[in-house]
Amino acid sequence: MKTLKFIICALLVCVVCSSQAQVSQTISNAYTIEAEINQLFLDLETNATIEIRKTAASRVSIETTIKANVPNDKMLSFLIEQGRYTNETTTDKGKGTLKIANKKNKTTLMVKGKECTEEFVYIIYVPNQIQFVKNTNGDNIFGNNTAVSLHKE
16 A cells, blocks of 8 residues: 555656646846837747836836746746846838837747747837838727737738
């Protein structure tokens, strides 16, 4: 009987230790915008949920929540520190646009031979001077205070 209990406990420990938990962290970024900028162009993750909020501030602020099925918070923190989730910006004063894009050359995350999935939730605070927020399809998604998809399915 003791042997059976020991085997069950050992199997349970093996299952718990080998499984990957889904961990999440939120990071914040702020982007100063010039007076000439009145449009924001977003080219972010294709599987992202995005919420646009208007603010009286003079900067675009983005809160990004990343959920990944990696073994622990330390690994996700390491990926954040290494710049995996850093956005790149491009300003075109002539067109009045600020483009915020994620890095496109991300490698697939593999842990113990299994691919790790990542989910993204963006809350974007847009200043009053921004008249249009466009996605990669050119659709104006400004004014939608509900979650929107960046890309058409």
